Amino acid sequence: xxxxxxxxxxxxxxxxxxxxxxxxxxxxxxxxxxxxxxxxxxxxxxxxxxxxxxxxxxxxxxxxxxxxxxxxxxxxxxxxxxxxxxxxxxxxxxxxxxxxxxxxxxxxxxxxxxxxxxxxxxxxxxxxxxxxxxxxxxxxxxxxxxxxxxxxxxxxxxxxxxxxxxxxxxxxxxxxxxxxxxxxxxxxxxxxxxxxxxxxxxxxxxxxxxxxxx
Amino acid sequence: xxxxxxxxxxxxxxxxxxxxxxxxxxxxxxxxxxxxxxxxxxxxxxxxxxxxxxxxxxxxxxxxxxxxxxxxxxxxxxxxxxxxxxxxxxxxxxxxxxxxxxxxxxxxxxxxxxxxxxxxxxxxxxxxxxxxxxxxxxxxxxxxxxxxxxxxxxxxxxxxxxxxxxxxxxxxxxxxxxxxxxxxxxxxxxxxxxxxxxxxxxxxxxxxxxxxxx
Amino acid sequence: xxxxxxxxxxxxxxxxxxxxxxxxxxxxxxxxxxxxxxxxxxxxxxxxxxxxxxxxxxxxxxxxxxxxxxxxxxxxxxxxxxxxxxxxxxxxxxxxxxxxxxxxxxxxxxxxxxxxxxxxxxxxxxxxxxxxxxxxxxxxxxxxxxxxxxxxxxxxxxxxxxxxxxxxxxxxxxxxxxxxxxxxxxxxxxxxxxxxxxxxxxxxxxxxxxxxxx
Amino acid sequence: xxxxxxxxxxxxxxxxxxxxxxxxxxxxxxxxxxxxxxxxxxxxxxxxxxxxxxxxxxxxxxxxxxxxxxxxxxxxxxxxxxxxxxxxxxxxxxxxxxxxxxxxxxxxxxxxxxxxxxxxxxxxxxxxxxxxxxxxxxxxxxxxxxxxxxxxxxxxxxxxxxxxxxxxxxxxxxxxxxxxxxxxxxxxxxxxxxxxxxxxxxxxxxxxxxxxxx
Numbered sequence: 001x002x003x004x005x006x007x008x009x010x011x012x013x014x015x016x017x018x019x020x021x022x023x024x025x026x027x028x029x030x031x032x033x034x035x036x037x038x039x040x041x042x043x044x045x046x047x048x049x050x051x052x053x054x055x056x057x058x059x060x061x062x063x064x065x066x067x068x069x070x071x072x073x074x075x076x077x078x079x080x081x082x083x084x085x086x087x088x089x090x091x092x093x094x095x096x097x098x099x100x101x102x103x104x105x106x107x108x109x110x111x112x113x114x115x116x117x118x119x120x121x122x123x124x125x126x127x128x129x130x131x132x133x134x135x136x137x138x139x140x141x142x143x144x145x146x147x148x149x150x151x152x153x154x155x156x157x158x159x160x161x162x163x164x165x166x167x168x169x170x171x172x173x174x175x176x177x178x179x180x181x182x183x184x185x186x187x188x189x190x191x192x193x194x195x196x197x198x199x200x201x202x203x204x205x206x207x208x209x210x211x212x213x214x
Numbered sequence: 215x216x217x218x219x220x221x222x223x224x225x226x227x228x229x230x231x232x233x234x235x236x237x238x239x240x241x242x243x244x245x246x247x248x249x250x251x252x253x254x255x256x257x258x259x260x261x262x263x264x265x266x267x268x269x270x271x272x273x274x275x276x277x278x279x280x281x282x283x284x285x286x287x288x289x290x291x292x293x294x295x296x297x298x299x300x301x302x303x304x305x306x307x308x309x310x311x312x313x314x315x316x317x318x319x320x321x322x323x324x325x326x327x328x329x330x331x332x333x334x335x336x337x338x339x340x341x342x343x344x345x346x347x348x349x350x351x352x353x354x355x356x357x358x359x360x361x362x363x364x365x366x367x368x369x370x371x372x373x374x375x376x377x378x379x380x381x382x383x384x385x386x387x388x389x390x391x392x393x394x395x396x397x398x399x400x401x402x403x404x405x406x407x408x409x410x411x412x413x414x415x416x417x418x419x420x421x422x423x424x425x426x427x428x
Numbered sequence: 429x430x431x432x433x434x435x436x437x438x439x440x441x442x443x444x445x446x447x448x449x450x451x452x453x454x455x456x457x458x459x460x461x462x463x464x465x466x467x468x469x470x471x472x473x474x475x476x477x478x479x480x481x482x483x484x485x486x487x488x489x490x491x492x493x494x495x496x497x498x499x500x501x502x503x504x505x506x507x508x509x510x511x512x513x514x515x516x517x518x519x520x521x522x523x524x525x526x527x528x529x530x531x532x533x534x535x536x537x538x539x540x541x542x543x544x545x546x547x548x549x550x551x552x553x554x555x556x557x558x559x560x561x562x563x564x565x566x567x568x569x570x571x572x573x574x575x576x577x578x579x580x581x582x583x584x585x586x587x588x589x590x591x592x593x594x595x596x597x598x599x600x601x602x603x604x605x606x607x608x609x610x611x612x613x614x615x616x617x618x619x620x621x622x623x624x625x626x627x628x629x630x631x632x633x634x635x636x637x638x639x640x641x642x
Numbered sequence: 643x644x645x646x647x648x649x650x651x652x653x654x655x656x657x658x659x660x661x662x663x664x665x666x667x668x669x670x671x672x673x674x675x676x677x678x679x680x681x682x683x684x685x686x687x688x689x690x691x692x693x694x695x696x697x698x699x700x701x702x703x704x705x706x707x708x709x710x711x712x713x714x715x716x717x718x719x720x721x722x723x724x725x726x727x728x729x730x731x732x733x734x735x736x737x738x739x740x741x742x743x744x745x746x747x748x749x750x751x752x753x754x755x756x757x758x759x760x761x762x763x764x765x766x767x768x769x770x771x772x773x774x775x776x777x778x779x780x781x782x783x784x785x786x787x788x789x790x791x792x793x794x795x796x797x798x799x800x801x802x803x804x805x806x807x808x809x810x811x812x813x814x815x816x817x818x819x820x821x822x823x824x825x826x827x828x829x830x831x832x833x834x835x836x837x838x839x840x841x842x843x844x845x846x847x848x849x850x851x852x853x854x855x856x
Contacts, residue, residue: 048273056270059262059603061316063275063371076556102275104369107353107361109503126557128504130590132639135559136853137346137373139321147321148856155318157277159351159371162558201855208850211560211778213843214790275579290770296724323717341769343717344804345777346853376772415641422636425564425774427629428576460827476701487690489744491799530703532797535781535789565801567749575749583746585705585801587779599718602698 026068048103057154064158065112066138066199067098068206069120071180072164078210081203082169082188083195084119085177090115093176097202099158112161118173126165134159135209138202149198162206183212232424241296262317271368278372279326280352280413281312282420283334285394286378292424295400295417296383298333299391309408311416313372322346326375332387337380348373349423352416363412376420397426476531485582492586493540494566494627495526496634497548499608500592506638509614509631510597511623512547513605521604525630527586536560540589546601553595561588563637566630571588577626590634611640678833690745699796707754708780708825708841709740710848711762713822714806720852723828723845724811725837726761727819735818737836741800750774760815767809777851778800780844782844791840804848825854 048056056062069082083095102108109128116126138158143166144150149158171178185191186207192200207213258377262270270276283296297309314329316322323342330340350371358364363372385392399405400421404413476484484490497510511523528543530536537556544554566586568579577586599606613619614635620628635641698704711724725737742757751770754825758768780800786792788835791800813820827833828849835843849855 052273056274059266060270060318061277063277072558075541077556104274113503128498130504130506130638132351190519204855205850208847210558213846235790286772289755292772302663327717343854344714344718344720418641419636422633427632480701484702488698489705491705532702560773581745616778619658
């Protein structure tokens, strides 16, 4: 049976999916449906049953993107960073960056735009960088001691970008809030304490990359 | 049984695996065995049966690394680029960069070092960059028209690095030859014609990144 | 006498300045007057007589910025590059990137914006990058054989940036024309032949940096 | 006569030079003599009298390089950072990075190597990066409030590089000590308090660039 191509059928029935863990922006429950219209991804092919996703997550690293939404002034300097507030599946509420999976057949730029639109709403205008190189690569592991980036669900290799946002951003999808904080505020003990999984560190690296680290 | 390479035998019988396609450095038949000792990868977890690998390749993008091996002089300028010569499964013989998959639980640096050792031999001393950011990200698709990078087997997101090599490099694994060419030679019509899958373009971007593009 | 600070007077009278050579965007004749209003540069301090500028040019490397103006689409990919057409002092007419000197006390971001406004007009909206790191550093020497970048007037160290342009750009200052060409056109033999001083190479490196080099 | 260094004699008598200010690695008194043999700089052209240097420093930004010397392990990760201890002309003793001016006609790579050799001694083997792009650009101003980088003598635009060091480094020139500290130690309050002019911040950005910022 050739399962590749248009006629693809998930090989196993999707049964009892366990509740989705931390990093709520992109979990099994949402896996099956959301691909925004402007991407040219074939949704048939990217459809993964929850079981399938659980299966591959145990076998190979997943490709992710992280985006640090920023406001910049007329000379390009970062004035504010956008932090989402999310109710995580483990019961905590955390500040988080925009993050999400790259699906099969999807270009990184499309994945970035898709997740930014999903989280910041349709009125936000992300200015994707002309350069495809991330400012850093975050390696998330189930074991939090390996790299400092932690994802209990999986091994994820995430390409991290700084994305200036024009237009009106508003918390979308399952975000409870979107707060724009200054670089100084972003480095405060309070904000850092509200971030999990290494997102506080990713934010420090982003501010370093823009020369804004105090 | 054709096991490609010197005396290699897969630890488990290879059953209904379809013949391995292009980019011979890392194919299904070799998936089960090679994790070099110096990496701290749990080999139990990274073992993928050929069927499993085929299954996940149809569902998610795979994480890869590409390495451009270079010789540098005392002021750090690239004097030579190392190009492998490989017999590809499709019958062609092509010049290629070092490339390979990042396995579950493996850090990118370990994957880079593992594939460099596998292809350049144990006497080569790769100088991995202190900066984890790749010089570019190559998105390989089964459809060659999407990004200019082509892999008939899979959708692979490859982090590409320039790696200065000290010591004595010699073609290992299933490489037929290792040639050190100058940046000018690397840009010649002849060399470009011998590269497939977008590796010629990756090489141009690498030379641009080092300021060596003519 | 303390000549530093507010009461600064140029030590030598400004006499017979020879006509300004190649790279017309920024020559002695314009040195004394142009600092756009939005920069916070103290024009008193940056005032250099033509003789003074000639004197320092023989003694130290000058700090420059080069900008590659681009149009990008909604996913951030470069669709067009803006090339100026200039009458050079040596009598030639060449395609050129935006380029200019960083003056004493001026931040690099302000210099970039100043030269972009000067060359592309007040209706252009440059989107300066959040990251202060240039995509490459071009070292211009009076001797064209040293680095491939050539400026007969001086040794200049130029930080080169890719700058997406919104709004309406129109040739300003002494530019004769502004043409938007595609990446493919920019790599054509014809366009390359119209560029001097290494600007064609800088353009190739810029396209490599954005992953657009064919 | 204090000529500092082995048997060096300045070609011209040093007259009424005011005492050299902060950032002792490269001050007026040393301006006339040091160009190491392996660089192809024309020393005739790069000789600047102290008066000339003082004159140009008031008129144009100076081109500098900053280097963060590091020790890396077999996978390229930074394990230690080399910090110099210097007696500054203002009477303080500070921890400092390697820093120095790029002279007329000198390539950046040669300047980097020259200053690294001058400060770390002839037995150190700096591994200059293949990529000419700095990890950040530090803009030093006489006014410490503009950019966070401060040099009372001048406006300097400094290209900052991370340079792995092999071989045996030992404090040379006028450094009192060379200490190798871990990334954690480098971020300690004590070490930060011992750095001036913004070098502590430059160090944080370097650690961010290598993904080592805690």
